[in-house]
Amino acid sequence: MSTATLRKNRKPARLAKRQEPTMAEQADLHALYQESVQNAEFELDFMEATFKEWTGREARSMREDFCGTALSSVEWVKRHEKNTAIGIDYEQSVLDWGRDNNIAKMNADQLSRIELVNANVLDVETGKYDAIQAFNFSYWIFKQRAVMLQYFKSLRESLVDDGVLFLDFFGGSECYQTQKEKRKLDGFKYVWEQADFNALTNVMQCYIHFHFPDKSKIKRAFDYQWRVWGPSEIREILEDAGFSKHGLYRQKFDPKTDEPLDEYIMTDEGEDYACWLGYIIAQK
Ligand SMILES: C[S@@+](CC[C@H](N)C(=O)[O-])C[C@H]1O[C@@H](n2cnc3c(N)ncnc32)[C@H](O)[C@@H]1O
Known part of the structure; x- marks a missing residue:
């Protein structure tokens, strides 16, 4: 058979169909995270009001640990022309994203009042602040009591004399089991997965996944391995670290529907809701 015949009989190569990038491929992970997980406005309202209640004055300087x-x-x-902030995170790429997207929108005066530090919160040395926040349960990455104690001691050192520490918290029977929870947001679905729970160590493996209307997905966009601490354990460690006063603010529930409300009250009543959110506050 001649090469001419070969060529003639060969089917024309099908032109590769140009694939449009999927929604998952085009998505910005940190933008999705901020939209689905964070509510800075609510948290700062809570911090401002609680700080005033506990100290009788306004908080002006704030340290944000695990700032992402x-x-x-x-x-x-x-929020205020006298407010200052320092954010600490040990992942340079996430700090860079924050610089390019959040800090880039600040004016010169605001820029002069914010600082980002690439460091491990366990051994960073900072000045002293009115308020410190460690949110989104990030401090649960410390799984040993001795390490948590070391962390709380260093936080206490980084507070002014009447300074207040804000930690968030969740509890209820659902945090001791594997489960998936989906939430529909504008243009994507947020999926929280508690993929594994060790009933002996209380160590939980969690993931955040994102699903899109074109069926594309970002699986395991973020992963966390936390020890699920009990509120009393954390409060005892805060006492051992030298904090003079502490309290637990728990999410309220609608008495008729049992739906959680965006309202937190200081309480030691622990009605047995399957899942509740809260804050533990401690004063130096
Ligand atoms: C769940 S994100 C929290 C982001 C944000 N603060 C929030 O409330 O959603 C956790 C962040 O903590 C950072 N991180 C984890 N361990 C850290 C450590 N020991 N020191 C500093 N940053 C840490 C990670 O790089 C990540 O950006």
Whole structure:
């Protein structure tokens, strides 16, 4: 067979169909995270009001541990012309994203009142602040009591004399089991997965996934391995670290529907809701 015949009989190569990038491929992970997980406005309202209740004055300086994209620090500085913030995270790429997207929108005066530090919160040395926040349960990455104690002691050192520490918290039977929870947001679905729970160590493996209307997905966009601490354990460690006063603010529930409300009250009543959110507050 001649090469001419071969060529003639060969089917024309099908032109590769140009694939449009999927929604998952085009998505910005940190933007999705901020939209689905964070509510800096609500958290800062809570911090401002509680700080005033506990100290009788306004908080002006704030340290944000595990700051990620520094969304909360940026919002804090924008709230008042005398507010200052320092954000600490050990992942340079997430700090860079925060600089390019959140900090880039600040004016010169606001820029002069914010600082981002690439460091491990366990051994960073900072000045002293009115308020410190460690939110989104990030401090649960410390799984040993001795390490948590070391962390709380260093936080206490970084507070002014009447300074207040804000930690968030969740509890209820659902945090001791594997489960998936989906939430529909504008243009994507947020999926929270508690993929594994060790009933002996209380160590939980969690993931955040994002699903899009074109069926594309970002699986395991973020992963966390936390020890699920009990509120009394954390409060005892705060006492051992030298904090003079502490309290637990728990999410309220609608008495008729049992739906959670965006309202937190200081309480030691622990009705047995399957899942509740809260804050533990401690004063130096
Ligand atoms: C769940 S994100 C929290 C982001 C934000 N603060 C929030 O409330 O959603 C956790 C962040 O903590 C950072 N991180 C984890 N361990 C850290 C450590 N020991 N020191 C500093 N940053 C840490 C990670 O790089 C990540 O950006």
